[in-house]
Amino acid sequence: MDAVSPQPAPELAPVRPVLAEAVELARAALVELGEGEVGAHLGVTFEDESAATHRFDARLPGYRGWQWAVVLAAVPDSDHVTVSELALLPGPDALIAPDWLPWDERIRAGDLTPGGLLPPRVDDVRLVPGYVATGDPVVDDLALEVGLGRKQVLSLEGRLEAAERWRTGEYGPDSEMAKAAPSTCEMCGFYLPLAGSLRVAFGVCGNELAADGHVVYAEYGCGAHSDTELPTGAGSAQFEAYDDGAVEVVALPAPVVVVEEDPASTD
Structure with missing residues (x-):
């Protein structure tokens, strides 16, 4: 049995031979279902004395790692096996959808765009009531001046x-x-x-x-600090300055002229 997913201890109990050997019956039930190609048999697990589950690789587009589960049943002391249930279940390496989140919990930092509206959560613990207007212009104007004109402010x-x-x-x-x-x-x-x-x-x-x-x-920092000073000096003394506008005169040795003799002159 290859690639059998881990099972709880009760399901490791021996499966009755009449149920364990009914692989083709389980496969035929899936083929008759007509939901696509049925892959390799992955194993059989114990359910109880009268039932066992056969698992097959599900070769369906978009269901990588999923398995077909076929529950077979046979009453005690009987050699007649029947199909009880068919199901498509995720295997240990199945590609499954992420857990569902309510819409108000899906927004992340950076999702808000110009023109979008994002109210705070109901009973948001980050906010507490701020100053409430009294109707007295003198008091209310002073409150706005010192920053108390907001209905809500950050809580601790x-x-x-x-x-x-x-x-x-x-x-x-x-x-x-x-x-x-x-x-x-x-x-x-x-x-x-x-x-x-x-x-x-x-x-x-x-x-x-x-x-x-x-x-x-306060303890963050960068190289553009107001007290940053550039290294002093005119550069590295390891190399001489190079002037790409200067002309260097190089003396070349005189060329050597080789005169070949005329073979006719030696006769």
Whole structure:
């Protein structure tokens, strides 16, 4: 039995010979089904004293690694076998569809396009109620001025989630760029710290030639740090300067003229 998929311990019990030997009966049932070519017999497994399942390779387009399962039955002490059930089942290496996700969980970072609408999840723990307008123009204008005019603001969970995502992202301290940088963003003149509690560890890069406009971790860094200095000196002293506009005069040896004698002159 080749390529038989792993089975639980009860299914490893011996199959009655009358059921185990009915391979052609099981194959004939699949051929009669008419769903395509039936491949090699993969084995038979024990169901109970009166039933066993034969498995065949399913050679159907788009069903790589799937198997036909044919359940055969025979009452005790009987040599008459009948077909109980036919099914197409995934094998251990089957190509199957991914688990289903609700539509509101399928969106990933970068999926939002211009003009698209993406409301927050219902009861999103990342958001908490913000300032609610009182109707007093003086109070409400002051609230807007100090940034309290939003209906919802980030909760503690929302800030921590964002901070962890930024810290472990492309502009975090463990990125390849940061590891090769001579200094950190918190010491850079292009570093614009965020407001609020995130100010301690995050800012925005203001260097158009670096991570311009991206939130960067304070301990991130790059080669475009404001204190970066170019190596001093006029170049490597290992090689002489090469001037491709100069003309080099090379003296060539005088050519040697070989005079051949006329054979007629020797007579």
